[in-house]
Amino acid sequence: MSTTETSSSLAWDRARKVVPRGVSSGHRVGWDQVFVKASGAYIWDDQGNKYLDYINSWGPIVLGHSDRRVNKAVFDAANTCDLTGVGPQVGEMELAEKITTLVPSADKVAFCTSGTDATMHAAHIVRAATGRVKILKFHGSYHGWSDVLAVGSSRSDLTPTSPLDTPNSAGLHPGATSDVVVVEWNDFDGLRAAFAEHGSELAAAFAEGYIHSFGCVPAQPGFLELLRELCTTHGAALVFDEIKTGFRSALGGYQSIAGVMPDLTAFAKAMANGYSIAALAGTDALMGHLGAYSKKEATIDGTYNANPYSIAAANKTIEILESEDVITRLYDLGDRLRAGITEAIAEVGIDACVGGLGSEWTVYFRKELPTNFRQAMESNSEQYTKYHRSLLAQGILEPAFTTGDRRLNASTTYEDIDRTIDANRVALRAAAE
Numbered sequence: 001m002s003t004t005e006t007s008s009s010l011a012w013d014r015a016r017k018v019v020p021r022g023v024s025s026g027h028r029v030g031w032d033q034v035f036v037k038a039s040g041a042y043i044w045d046d047q048g049n050k051y052l053d054y055i056n057s058w059g060p061i062v063l064g065h066s067d068r069r070v071n072k073a074v075f076d077a078a079n080t081c082d083l084t085g086v087g088p089q090v091g092e093m094e095l096a097e098k099i100t101t102l103v104p105s106a107d108k109v110a111f112c113t114s115g116t117d118a119t120m121h122a123a124h125i126v127r128a129a130t131g132r133v134k135i136l137k138f139h140g141s142y143h144g145w146s147d148v149l150a151v152g153s154s155r156s157d158l159t160p161t162s163p164l165d166t167p168n169s170a171g172l173h174p175g176a177t178s179d180v181v182v183v184e185w186n187d188f189d190g191l192r193a194a195f196a197e198h199g200s201e202l203a204a205a206f207a208e209g210y211i212h213s214f215g216c217v218p219a220q221p222g223f224l225e226l227l228r229e230l231c232t233t234h235g236a237a238l239v240f241d242e243i244k245t246g247f248r249s250a251l252g253g254y255q256s257i258a259g260v261m262p263d264l265t266a267f268a269k270a271m272a273n274g275y276s277i278a279a280l281a282g283t284d285a286l287m288g289h290l291g292a293y294s295k296k297e298a299t300i301d302g303t304y305n306a307n308p309y310s311i312a313a314a315n316k317t318i319e320i321l322e323s324e325d326v327i328t329r330l331y332d333l334g335d336r337l338r339a340g341i342t343e344a345i346a347e348v349g350i351d352a353c354v355g356g357l358g359s360e361w362t363v364y365f366r367k368e369l370p371t372n373f374r375q376a377m378e379s380n381s382e383q384y385t386k387y388h389r390s391l392l393a394q395g396i397l398e399p400a401f402t403t404g405d406r407r408l409n410a411s412t413t414y415e416d417i418d419r420t421i422d423a424n425r426v427a428l429r430a431a432a433e
């Protein structure tokens with residue numbers, strides 16, 4: 001859609017005058033539209049155009065947009081006890097109790113406001129606990145923007161031979177980023193070699209058990225098990241970033257599917273259907289290092305941590321996820337969609353493939369599913385652009401860049417899915433031209 005002289009383009013111009021690049025978060029660029037309404041599976045732009053939303057705020061919206069039940073719980077909490085800053089809160093205890101019963105590796109849970117907070121706290125804890133400094137992570141995997149982990153997932157300077165451990169942006173502390181060891185995902189030998197070289201200095205390894213940072217890329221059989229074993233052998237903690245998989249791939253997190261237990265887990269996004277909350281869960285031993293200013297303990301101190309609005313939203317969202325068996329619905333919808341897109345790809349005869357799990361999927365414009373970041377980035381971007389534009393013109397909103405993961409929410413209907421499959425057929429033909 002051309003936006004010249006539309007109110008959307010005027011709104012972008014207005015925003016750019018007062019907000020750097022017009023948005024307060026880097027991943028919000030890529031669309032010309034300005035969206036003004038959201039309900040269920042749909043969002044609307046300021047021109048009145050309606051779109052099936054498969055961004056879902058990059059993960060948080062799991063039940064559906066503007067869910068009345070969650071919103072009511074938030075307003076009730078706000079009208080009852082709008083307290084942060086004084087002692088534990090009832091909702092906070094309830095939420096921690098719920099998470100420790102659902103998530104197999106969680107003895108204790110602490111709350112903060114964003115995924116980046118949670119992974120940063122995890123880094124502080126593992127350093128406090130082990131007295132070591134270095135952290136291992138995987139190429140392409142994004143764990144937030146804090147200096148301690150913002151390495152090795154930049155797309156801008158990626159070439160087939162570029163180093164794995166390039167800082168993600170300017171402004172990071174070189175000392176912090178130089179203490180991060182980056183390994184290619186699913187590289188068994190590379191992982192063994194990294195532990196052989198740095199094992200005794202590693203405080204932890206961080207991993208998305210199922211990678212969504214560059215689409216949908218699972219660990220190959222045995223890779224997570226090897227990672228767990230190497231961490232244990234070398235006295236390093238294993239931290240799972242379940243910020244995208246948590247409360248979406250399974251109520252117990254992806255770890256409950258993989259059967260590999262981390263020592264710490266970061267959650268955020270889907271746990272509160274759009275309200276800003278994150279959680280760091282883990283073993284008693286490690287979580288015991290969080291909470292005070294001392295030489296042995298890492299601090300957690302956010303003014304808005306465990307605020308009653310987000311806590312109420314999380315308690316209500318998890319209650320609905322559990323009582324209405326929402327995850328099963330997400331898998332049914334997702335499986336039907338992936339099967340339909342796979343058929344459409346075969347019909348059109350284009351070199352493309354679809355990967356994913358449950359409610360998440362990614363279409364790659366290459367013959368085979370990627371197993372690591374570089375392969376994912378080889379997805380044909382010209383074909384992707386044509387595909388993306390065609391879907392958008394058909395009222396379907398998806399990521400504007402090749403390796404973006406998309407996800408549906410539980411308000412999506414089977415009719416929506418069938419329409420999406422038909423739209424994919426058209427978009428794949430456009431990409432093939």
Ligand code: PMP
Nearest residue numbers: 114115116142143144243244268
């Ligand atoms: N880890 C992963 C896997 C993520 O996808 C994200 C956000 N996209 C983060 C960490 C950072 O979370 P937040 O934006 O809430 O700080």
